[in-house]
Amino acid sequence: MRDMNWDDLKVFLALHRSGSIRGAAGQLGSSHSTVSRRLAAIEAQLGVRLFNRAADGLQPSAAADDIVDRAKRVEAEMLALERTVQGRDARLSGPVRVTMVPPLVQHLLMPDLVAFADAYPEIDLEIASTYDLADMSRHGADVAVRFQTAPEPFLFGRRAPHSAHAIFASPDYLSSKSLERSGDSARWIGWNVPDRFPGWTQITPLAHLPAHHMMPDPLAQMAAAEASLGIAELPCFLGDTNPRLVRVPGTQITGRYDCWVLTHPDLKTTERVRTCVRYLTEALHRHAPLLQGERPGMAEE
Incomplete structure (x- = not known):
């Protein structure tokens, strides 16, 4: 099993925020099928279900609730790092x-x-x-x-x-x-x-x-x-x-x-x-x- 990477975290957070695969796809600029496959792959890598599928969308599991705050902190640091690099761009x-x-x-x-x-x-x-x-x-x-x-x-x-x-x-x-x-x-x-x-x-x-x-x-x-x-x-x-x-x-x-x-x-x-x-x-x-x-x-x- 490999660790979650930054792209995995972006998919996870988009799903957590939107509560649906379609909503996450819109946030990520991706397709419904691609996000669905990415979610299945992440859950398989971690060996745990992150979202329970329901008629009205996705419900975060206990495992998802355990990691969401840490994922948001990583996201904040990564975005700050990207902005710092971009801020040096004089072109x-x-x-x-x-x-x-x-x-x-x-x-x-x-x-x-x-x-x-x-x-x-x-x-x-x-x-x-x-x-x-x-x-x-x-x-x-x-x-x-x-x-x-x-x-x-x-x-x-x-x-x-x-x-x-x-x-x-x-x-x-x-x-x-x-x-x-x-x-x-x-x-x-x-x-x-x-x-x-x-x-x-x-x-x-x-x-x-x-x-x-x-x-x-x-x-x-x-x-x-x-x-x-x-x-x-x-x-x-x-x-x-x-x-x-x-x-x-x-x-x-x-x-x-x-x-x-x-x-x-x-x-x-x-x-x-x-x-x-x-x-x-x-x-x-x-x-x-x-x-x-x-x-x-x-x-x-």
Whole structure:
């Protein structure tokens, strides 16, 4: 029997965290069959069952519970070692994993990402367009652009301009609905709670209007508002640049959300990561009027 190696530990921890072979495969960027074979091989090597198979996934065995904390400590040391080595890399080449929410990728920063790729052709961008927060302590991303009040204190970051939100609707919807209390009053498009009068509407001048439906995605909200399903609270960089939407009369900015460009401290001296952080921060500052809702209806030049 040979000892567990680092690759075995990564498989074990992915299975323990996700509770399923499919989930672990997603975390590892592997296939279901490969992870299943790796688990069987690890258990055979150790001569012990690590997970009990159940209809709803994998249940850690007593043996797995005995070793998981030690495995996490080994993982932390190995990742720290890898970051230390990467932090000495002065080359402007190689991969940079960047994570940000889909609206930023699709409706604001794509031209800047193209310009970055043209300026640094030896750097390979890996863009994760997602609402999930990457675990940067475990190499979930090299760089993250986040709307977050207080990033994790261990991260190194640069503050970017805040993102303002406002209330938008299609002109057709506003011409056919009343903003007053009436039998044909306008409606909010709800986010993620089945509440007719959710708290986020109560700090607006339209608190008396009910919310209907649930769409916890800004891009879906925007599409629904375009189609005249209702009024929507959207980031200004989405609503103000959409020719099918206008700000609802009599309303103001509804919220301001801090924006950060973040990396792990061990990577801040890696030249390609540092260059990417600087480039994205500068790009966001160029877009500041649009992000902050100061130039309604006008895109960045």
